[in-house]
Amino acid sequence: MIQPTAKIWHNGEFIAWDDAKVHVLTHALHYGTSVFEGIRCYDTRKGPGVFRLAEHIRRMFDSAKIYRMTDLGFSRAAIEQACKDIAVVNGLSSCYIRPIAFRGYGDVGVRSLGNPIEIYIACWEWGRYLGSEALEEGVDVCVSSWTRIAPNTLPAIAKVAANYMNSQLILMEANLHGYTEGIALDTAGYVSEGSGENIFLIRDEVIYTPPLGTSVLPGITRDSVIRIAIDLGYALKEQAIPREWLYIADELFFTGTAAEVTPIRSVDRIPVGAGRRGPITEHIQAEFLAITSGAQHDRYGWLSLLDSRSSAAA
Ligand code: PPE
Numbered sequence: 001m002i003q004p005t006a007k008i009w010h011n012g013e014f015i016a017w018d019d020a021k022v023h024v025l026t027h028a029l030h031y032g033t034s035v036f037e038g039i040r041c042y043d044t045r046k047g048p049g050v051f052r053l054a055e056h057i058r059r060m061f062d063s064a065k066i067y068r069m070t071d072l073g074f075s076r077a078a079i080e081q082a083c084k085d086i087a088v089v090n091g092l093s094s095c096y097i098r099p100i101a102f103r104g105y106g107d108v109g110v111r112s113l114g115n116p117i118e119i120y121i122a123c124w125e126w127g128r129y130l131g132s133e134a135l136e137e138g139v140d141v142c143v144s145s146w147t148r149i150a151p152n153t154l155p156a157i158a159k160v161a162a163n164y165m166n167s168q169l170i171l172m173e174a175n176l177h178g179y180t181e182g183i184a185l186d187t188a189g190y191v192s193e194g195s196g197e198n199i200f201l202i203r204d205e206v207i208y209t210p211p212l213g214t215s216v217l218p219g220i221t222r223d224s225v226i227r228i229a230i231d232l233g234y235a236l237k238e239q240a241i242p243r244e245w246l247y248i249a250d251e252l253f254f255t256g257t258a259a260e261v262t263p264i265r266s267v268d269r270i271p272v273g274a275g276r277r278g279p280i281t282e283h284i285q286a287e288f289l290a291i292t293s294g295a296q297h298d299r300y301g302w303l304s305l306l307d308s309r310s311s312a313a314a
Pocket of ligand 1: 038167258
């Protein structure tokens with residue numbers, strides 16, 4: 001269960017957690033009309049820092065633009081500031097921040113452009129997404145019988161609520177069959193992504209990840225890991241991955257804001273490599289965790305430190 005905090009940001013104001021309610025005829029509830037983000041704030045050695053805040057908010061505005069939500073009523077900079085403020089107001093130094101913009105109450109029907117856009121930003125404490133052991137031990141996954149959303153149906157680049165019905169089919173099936181997560185293939189049968197994570201594969205010391213054309217969300221963690229891997233001197237290729245590569249990979253891992261860098265130790269009950277976290281995964285994971293914890297210098301400028309003097313704290 002989610003742990004409530006004191007406040008939620010709504011259209012520019014802080015309201016009580018319990019007051020952040022919507023009408024049952026809210027458009028998004030019926031038609032999936034919402035764009036959102038999931039962002040981590042880390043308790044770094046230099047104080048709380050939000051990871052790649054500008055990139056997340058840019059993706060949220062991109063998602064909105066794709067769905068013709070052209071005026072969210074706030075600038076990107078204002079939403080970035082609000083994401084920091086809500087963490088400060090709630091006194092959290094480490095949390096998950098969830099900005100969401102959606103078509104609200106007005107007309108009911110598929111026609112949505114006249115309905116008002118509401119923006120809320122909540123945050124809460126969130127631990128290890130795929131279980132506490134996952135980062136070290138790795139997770140057991142299956143290839144889903146569900147295909148990832150086709151490119152000409154729901155755009156995968158947009159992080160919108162509707163896409164997560166596909167994710168839920170993938171995850172429900174995987175969980176009910178005893179797996180922690182499912183990997184979906186794209187419409188051509190190539191590896192796409194997990195229900196809520198991007199995927200990386202390692203074979204003969206080369207790192208591979210599916211390109212954006214294979215119905216993947218352009219993950220911020222994916223991008224971070226690509227940059228870390230290249231800087232650490234690894235060869236990295238974005239290319240289509242056939243399903244059976246999953247079975248003969250040396251190493252596999254997921255990336256995501258929630259999952260961070262999570263090793264995969266088996267696919268369809270076939271052990272990946274030695275059946276535990278591999279050395280390259282460990283290397284990249286350690287570097288990622290060192291940057292997000294502040295143990296390693298933030299050489300990419302990825303952390304926006306919370307300003308305790310921000311307007312919200314006053
Ligand atoms: N693919 C999907 C489908 C996805 O939902 C995520 C994030 C990613 C890839 C990785 O993207 P990024 O977070 O920018 O590296 N999934 C969110 C899932 C959490 C949830 O259950 O909701 C997340 O990690 O925040």
